[in-house]
Amino acid sequence: MESREIKEVHIPGPTLSSLLHRMSTSSGDIDGLLFGTISLNAPSNLSDDVSSSSAADNSPSLIATITSFFSSSSTASFYSPSAQINLPLLRTVVPRSGTLIGWFSGRRKTALRPSMRELAVTESLSSTTALNFQALNSPNPITLSPSLFMLLTTPFRKEDQLLIHTHDYRVYQFRLPAGAFEPKTMKIINIGPRVGNYADYETNSPFPEMPCEIRDPDSMSEDDKSDSDDMNLASKNQSQLDICADGFQLKQLENLTGPVASGYTGQVEELYSKMIAKLNGLAKLVEQSSATVLEQENRNMKLRYKVAGLE
């Protein structure tokens, strides 16, 4: 099967910088998964620039956008040394709302060329049909596979180390039937007047949807015909929301106007301070668990060193 060409890869500035940060703070090489979207974009012919518009290709092209990534602290996190994909593991890692469009490898002080295993892993990934997905904005369905590979390295040769920049990166698409990498141009998307209008900008952050209605808890539910699964989910979400609201009733919003408004401020402030206290507690929990994870990682590394006879 011939694979469709991806014309360009876009990455928001913050995603790229957090990827680079992840790499520079790790103790060794890392790799991980890239999530995002691939959509069919009609080229805009409204450009005033005469020189480029006349001869331009008018057929719509595929644009990939990397919106987030996942990385564990080591390499070979989802594949074997012979580049076989661990699909069950991959399924647990890929979020339900995310689309896996490729993967990345970050290795220090190496040439900016894909390695033997990187080529093989990308081939395995893109030939795993279970991971196929559809292009967005397309009138006809276009089936795509996770064929992108992003390589991050740090300067390697002596003369390169005099360079000011600290990281190199390149992005490739694995294409069939050639079975080889094609380098792709990567565009860094930042919000601002130079990259189109604010109105064009779509957030790509996968925030979970919460299908809960704002309704009076006392009123009778009339829509019993809807799917019971949806109902269950909705009521579960509602109860979670109730926990957050901490007894603050929707009805109380009525007090926003009128003579009781001055007392109402106090109630809202109380709600807010309760919420902040909860958030603080949550932040502390995250901090503690991060510390535990780090401790465990260090312990694992020591064990690995011990097995390797490095102590």
Place this chain on the structure above:
Amino acid sequence: MAVDTIPPLINAQLNYLRSNAPFSIKVEQMWSGCRNPSLIDRFTLAIPFCLDYIKWDVIYNAQNPLAAPDVIFGPEDEAFHPFRGMREESLSNSKKNCLLEWNYKDPACLLTLILQLRDLYMVYQKQRVGEVDDERLKFELGTIISKEGLEMYMSSGVEKPEEVRFAVPLLGMDINKIVIGSSWRQQQKIYLQVIFPVVGKFTNKPPVPRLKLVSTPDLRAVLSVEDVRLLPWSDGMCLAEYLPTLEELLASQIKDAVTLIELRRQFIVALAPFFGRPLEADSVFCRKASFLSVSGIFTFVVHFALTLQFPKQPPLLVLQSSQHFDLRGAAIKSSSLTEYPWSPRWDVSEMAERIFDFVADECLNFRKICNESVHQQQR
């Protein structure tokens, strides 16, 4: 400062590779890819291929020394995809991808991997050469493809002319067995390097290929293939025509070289009645011999070095005093002496006698030089 260390498991594999490879693989540079730069986990290997070297970076991960390494191939070989499709065909493939069963405890596994990759690289290059659209090349390839040990390389780059390089192994004979007493660990071979420029279309007068004889380095002790004069390549010639005559020529050269070893041996034996038993002598190729001599109370060593052109060229003589030393404590030596009466037509005992007479005179000069130089040091 911490001393650079190679994780022991990686080191064991690297050492095994260095000492057990069937050809000499060089480790060109080693460096670290960790934040702690004292742990060495990557290196460049220079692997002999088609009379040249291919350089591959082997990337281990010091953070995880138990894991199998990765390999980055040369910049021209980005299309080389060694284990492509091996997952599906693993059953039918007699050569199993050795990464499937990576065992970090086995020191041989890195060598196995490299050898397997080199074999696959050979297949890849063969395929690339086969795809070149050039009538003459296709013909030449057809005539030599069946030769065992044939290697080829397709050279192409942005600023390089397209050309195909062949390393054609010559002579079916086992050179190691012909040279009696040789203790070569590697099989000695002679190759003809042929470089064909890629022209594309058929032309009446295709360009002459570049030809060069190359031998394994150890063979130089017996025969210098660089000195063998290659036959001229006439217009419209092809390799199938050229190779048999060249092989005949080489076979006779090797035969001559073996007879010359015997002649050198006889010469060294003939020296013994005059100089006494040698202190040290190269008994396999008979290229070197050293004798202890005395003239009055002056004791000195005579070193003989025999070139491959012996007996046409006289041996190089160097005298070394055993009584005079320079400031660094090394024994004083004369320069190489070649200007003495010599004829290749003399029989070996006459050669030995004439040299003995020459040394008897020359040692007096040498003694004077030694005394002067020691005298100067004392002042």
